[in-house]
Amino acid sequence: MNHFKTYMxxxxxxxxxxxxxxxIGGPTGxxxxxxxxxxxNAFSYWNADKIVLRTYGAQEVDESHPEPLIRHYASDVAEMAQAAGLPRPRITIIESDQPNAFATGRDPDHAAVAAxxxxxxxLTRDEIRGVMAHxxxxxxxxDTLVMTVTATIAGAISALANFAFFFGGSRDEEGNGGGVGGMIGAIAIAILAPIAAMLVQMAISRAREYEADRIGAAIGGDPAAxxxxxxxxxAYARSGYENHAAERNPATAHMFIINPLSGKGADNLFxxxxxxxxRVEALMRLGVGQQARRPAPTIVPSVPPSSPRGGASSPGPWG
Structure with a gap:
């Protein structure tokens, strides 16, 4: 059902x-x-991940990197991918002071992660593991194909709406439609089309984020982290650590683990x-649930080294 909704x-x-x-252009348009x-859609299917990585200047790294932070990051991602039964993704880093991360690629065999x-x-190492497990x-x-293709199409819709604004709206095949009505239509398109695209982004993004939190907590093994x-x-994203590439490409904002653009504190329309x-409350409940499902530890009573009279110790109830 989720895939059906995505295709729709x-x-x-x-x-x-x-x-x-x-x-903008009637039936011909x-x-x-x-x-x-x-x-x-076809181009995005094969190339959207490369476009996104290039947009953010992502650089591929591995476990041989000389910097310990990057080396640990790469090795942890590779280890968690193997434990989750996934092919090793391309592991990349992005030069930005804002802490954030995303994944891209049309399928697990062609996936890439970026931090x-x-x-x-x-972040601490266990917190980084939690983010990358997500x-x-x-x-x-x-999810990565949908998120990446959506970013590409949403950006194109915004560009098309701007085109409508600058060129005065629709005309039918008889040449009608310009003038004030056409300009009003163009303004409406310029405003409403990006909003409609954003609504689609939100519908795709929100439910997937909760589900990725849940499964990521299982992959990383630490919901609290x-x-x-x-x-x-x-907190860092709202305190002046701007992601300049994301500001220039707002249609990609839904790909990140935390919105890199604005500090909205509620599940509002935009x-x-x-x-x-x-999300934090859901993860903490998940962590409590995991603790409750763990079997209680077996407590083995200690056996005194000798009998009260100093003789050899008795074997006790376990022999």
Missing amino acids: LLAGMTALFAGVGYL MMIALVLALAM TTGLLRL ELAHVKNR LARALEKIE STHPATHN
Whole structure:
């Protein structure tokens, strides 16, 4: 059912793209936009991960890196991927003071994870493991294709809406539609199309974040570490640590573990992520549940080294 909803959402974005094309250029504009949307879907399927990594200047690293922080990060990701039954992803870092991370790729065999240098410097090793386990959960759930393609199409819809604004709105095949009405239509497109694209992003992102938190906590083995990491990333992102590449490419914001753009504190209409405190509460409940499910430790009574009279000790009830 989740995959069906995802395909419906992506189909909706394609239809929205075609609709904006119709309002700009009538039936001909719609057909052009539809062809472009289908071509973009195909291109994004094969190349969106490369585009995103290039956009953020991600550099691939491995366990042989001379810097201990990066070496530990790479080895932990590789180890958790193997434990989760996943192929080793491309492991990359992004030069940014803001602590954050994301995953991308069309399937687990072509996945990549990225962490900012700020994340590696500002979090403890177990917290970094928690964050990257969350990103590996996105890979395991095959969320990465949807998230990456959505970012590409959402950016294109915004660009198309801006095109409509500057070129005055729709015209039908008889040349009607310009003037004041056309300009009003263009303004409406410029405002509403990006909002519609954002709504699709949010529908994709929120439920997937909660699920990735849950599975990531299982992969990393420490829900509390992921919860602490989320709180720290949220605090740093709202205290002046800007991700400049994300500010230039807001359509990719939903890919990150914490929204890199704004400090919204609630699950409101224009937040691409669930509220951090809601995610933390869910993780802490998960941690309590894990503790409750663990069997109580077996307490073996100590056997005195000798009998009260100084003779050899008796074998006791276990022989």
